[in-house]
Amino acid sequence: MNVIYITGYKPFEIGIFKNDHEGVKYIKRAIKRRLVPLIEEGGEWVIVSGQLGVELWAAEVLIELKNEYDHVKLGVLTPYLQQQEAWNEANQQYYENILAHADFVDSISKKPYEGPQQLKAKNLFMVHKSDGMIIVYDEEKEGTPKYALAEAVRYSADNPYQIIRISLDDLQQAAEEDQWS
Incomplete structure (x- = not known):
């Protein structure tokens, strides 16, 4: 995967209201665990749409990883x-701090918010411009990531597209590992 799209829940969808919430640490750890092997296998770009929650936490993970893997871009x-x-x-x-560390920043629609069609266009664009996705989403805890996942599943039916899911069980496992160490 050269271009990896990372998405997932907005913070309020999983009961997180501050970036220093304990759960953020486990989400970031789970993302890093899936992302590092992809970077080591030649991943060059991580793309996000910059929404609060999983996407910006993933951007933070990548910014940290850029110290070790200087070829990867955000x-x-x-x-x-x-x-x-x-x-x-x-x-x-x-x-703004995240954007200051990004290698590329642009808007898919060149207009301010007009309606949900812009979000649908974003999902289409992000999936079609990437080689695969890491998504923090669990069908048992429905939320907005379901739309990106649905587009990825549709696209993967006819194209080689890898979907790496991080479930709530995976996050629980990361929390338990932390308590053991």
């Missing part, structure tokens, strides 16, 4: 212009 492709406009100041600063 692309932030937002669904529309100024997606962070309605966020609180702390989240906007956090987002």
Whole structure:
């Protein structure tokens, strides 16, 4: 996989309201565990749409990994212009810090938010421009990642496209491993 799309839950969908929440550590650890082998096998780009939650936590993981794997790059492709406009100041600063470390930043739609069709276009674009995805999602805990997953499943029916899922069980396992060490 040269281009890896990482997506998943928004923080409120899994009851997380601060980036220093204990659960974020386990989500980041689970992402890193799946991402490192892909980078070592030649992964060159990680792309996210820059939404709060799993995508920005994954961007943080990659920024840390760039110290060790200097060939890998971070692309932030937002669904529309100024997606962070309605966020609180702390989240906007956090987002701007991530963007400052990205190798490429652009918006898929060159307009501010107009409607859900921009989010659908984002899912289509991100899946079709990547070789596979890492998705933090569990069918038993429904949320917005289901739309990206549905597009990936549709696309993978006719194209070589790897879908790596991180379930809530995987996150529980990461938490248990942490308690043992």
